[in-house]
Amino acid sequence: MKSHLCIYTTDIIYLETRKPPRYLLSDVAATMPDSPAVIDGGRAISFGELEAEISLLAAGFSRAGIKPGLLAALMVPPSIEFITLTFALFRAGAVIVLIDPGIGPADLQARAQRMAGQ
Secondary structure, three states, X not given: OOOOEEEOOOOOOOOOOOOOHHHHHHHHHHXXXXXXXXXXXXXXXXXXXXXXXXXXXXXXXXHOOOOOOOEEEEOOOOOHHHHHHHHHHHHHOOEEEEOOHHHOHHXXXXXXXXXXXX
């Protein structure tokens, strides 16, 4: 059975906020913490749980040296983990390059070498 990834959104409008977009999920989690945020096949995570995971990972990324503006490549299949890691990297301030995991390591290396002019 193929897994489907669904991301739930709300009708909340953020026209009055001055927060950077990477923090807007915090507002949604505070408003509706028990509502489902992401459903991945048979797994689900609430906005509150998602916010807690993102905060924990973002803090860890910052301690590990990921600073605003750092380029970070992310190669994770669509999943709860993909959403969590993406938002955590955004919150840490990283600039994310999303890489399709279907590309495979050999093709990825070949493309990176071509881009580097090797």
